Amino acid sequence: MGILDVILGRKEKSSVEFVLANATTQATMKNIALDTCVNYIARTFAKATFIKKDKNQKSVFDEDYYLLNTRPNPNQTAAEFWTQAVSNLIRDSELLIVCYQHSLFIADAFVKNEFLTGDEYSGVSIRYESLSRIFTSNEVVYLRNENQALDNFFDSLWCDYADIMGATIGAQIRTGQIRALWSVPSSKLDEKERKSQKQLRENVINEIRKSPVVLIPKKHEKDYDEISNKQATGKGNNVDEIGKAKKFYIDDVANVLGIPNGLIYGDFADNQKNYEIFIETVIEPIAAKLIDGLNHIVYSQSEIIAGHTIKMLGVRRRDMFELSSSIDKLISSGTFNQDEIREELGRSEIPNGDKYSHTTQQSLILIIASGNPLAFLFS
Structure with missing residues (x-):
C-alpha cells in the first residue's frame, strides 16, 4: 500500500455506511463482518511460537527468538505484533515488516520500487513517523495476499445491501x-x-x-x-432482523476467507473437524508466507541450503490425553523421538529428548540371534 493509497483513501471507496443507533453513531456492516472474521484469523496467530532450527534441527534461542516471540519492538508484545501483521495482510492484501534499530515494525505506509536486482521500499512510515532511508529487500519482510474474490465481493454487493439494511433500520426507528x-x-x-x-x-x-x-x-x-403507529403493533422485533442481517454479512465474508461458519459462532457440532479445516485452508497458507519471509531476512542462502529454518508452532489444538496412545506407539517404534513429538504439541525440548527408542531395533537383533521368530513376541 503506497502513500497515494492512504491519501486518496482507495481502500475505503467500497465502504457503505449505515445508521445503527443515532445521528452521531455510524458504522458499516462491512466493517462489522470484516472485523469479526479477520480478528478470528489474527487471534490464532497470537498463540504462535516461532522456533529457529539449526542444520541439525536443534532449537536455537537467541536475540531473534526474543524478537519473534516476546518483544518485537518497544511498543508491542509478540501477540499484539502478529495479530496486527496478519490483520494488515488480509485487509490491505499486503504487509511490510521492517527491521529497524534492532526491532521489528509494521509499516503503516510505504512505496514499493521494483527492480530486477531486488525491490526497494521508500517513504516508509511507522507509527506516523516517516523514515527518510530506503530499505532493501534483505531488510524487510514483504508479503502479498491476493484475494480477488474478496475485493469483488465488496465492490459489487455492499451497495446492494445498503438499501435493504437501511429499510430495516428505518422500520426499527419508526416502531412505537x-x-x-x-x-x-x-x-x-x-x-x-x-x-x-x-x-x-x-x-x-x-x-x-x-x-x-x-x-x-x-x-x-x-x-x-x-x-400511534398501529401498523407496528404485534409485529416481529426488527432488532432480530438486524441481527439476522449482520449474520448474513459475516457468513458471506467467512465463506470468502475460507472460515467454517460454525467456528465464528462457537458451535460445538464438529468443532474440532472445522478447526482442522480452518488451520489447513486458512492458517497454514498464511503461515507459509510468513515463514518464507522470515527465513529470507534471518538466514543467508547457504544457511537455508544447509538446513537452517524457522518453524511456527502452537496454532493447532492438541489433546495430549487423547493422543497418548498414539504418542507411545510413535516413540516406542523409533519412528520419532520425544522432542519431535513435543514440538508438534507446542512444547519445549527436554534433555536427551532427541534420542530415538531402540526397542524395535533390539527386538530385531534378538530374532536374528535366536533364530526363532517367536522370540519377538516375548522380547
Whole structure:
C-alpha cells in the first residue's frame, strides 16, 4: 500500500455506511463482518511460537527468538505484533515488516520500487513517523495476499445491501414512534406564514426520520390529535432482523476467507473437524508466507541450503490425553523421538529428548540371534 493509497483513501471507496443507533453513531456492516472474521484469523496467530532450527534441527534461542516471540519492538508484545501483521495482510492484501534499530515494525505506509536486482521500499512510515532511508529487500519482510474474490465481493454487493439494511433500520426507528396530526388555518396565508409552515413541516419530517419520539407544537388544544403507529403493533422485533442481517454479512465474508461458519459462532457440532479445516485452508497458507519471509531476512542462502529454518508452532489444538496412545506407539517404534513429538504439541525440548527408542531395533537383533521368530513376541 503506497502513500497515494492512504491519501486518496482507495481502500475505503467500497465502504457503505449505515445508521445503527443515532445521528452521531455510524458504522458499516462491512466493517462489522470484516472485523469479526479477520480478528478470528489474527487471534490464532497470537498463540504462535516461532522456533529457529539449526542444520541439525536443534532449537536455537537467541536475540531473534526474543524478537519473534516476546518483544518485537518497544511498543508491542509478540501477540499484539502478529495479530496486527496478519490483520494488515488480509485487509490491505499486503504487509511490510521492517527491521529497524534492532526491532521489528509494521509499516503503516510505504512505496514499493521494483527492480530486477531486488525491490526497494521508500517513504516508509511507522507509527506516523516517516523514515527518510530506503530499505532493501534483505531488510524487510514483504508479503502479498491476493484475494480477488474478496475485493469483488465488496465492490459489487455492499451497495446492494445498503438499501435493504437501511429499510430495516428505518422500520426499527419508526416502531412505537409517537406521531401526531395538527391542523393549520384554512384562510389565505401571507408569504411569511407560508415559509414558516414549510420550515415547520421540514423540521418535523427530519425529526421523524431520526428520532424515536417526536414532539410537535400545537396551535390550539382541539387542533392536535396524537396517533400511534398501529401498523407496528404485534409485529416481529426488527432488532432480530438486524441481527439476522449482520449474520448474513459475516457468513458471506467467512465463506470468502475460507472460515467454517460454525467456528465464528462457537458451535460445538464438529468443532474440532472445522478447526482442522480452518488451520489447513486458512492458517497454514498464511503461515507459509510468513515463514518464507522470515527465513529470507534471518538466514543467508547457504544457511537455508544447509538446513537452517524457522518453524511456527502452537496454532493447532492438541489433546495430549487423547493422543497418548498414539504418542507411545510413535516413540516406542523409533519412528520419532520425544522432542519431535513435543514440538508438534507446542512444547519445549527436554534433555536427551532427541534420542530415538531402540526397542524395535533390539527386538530385531534378538530374532536374528535366536533364530526363532517367536522370540519377538516375548522380547
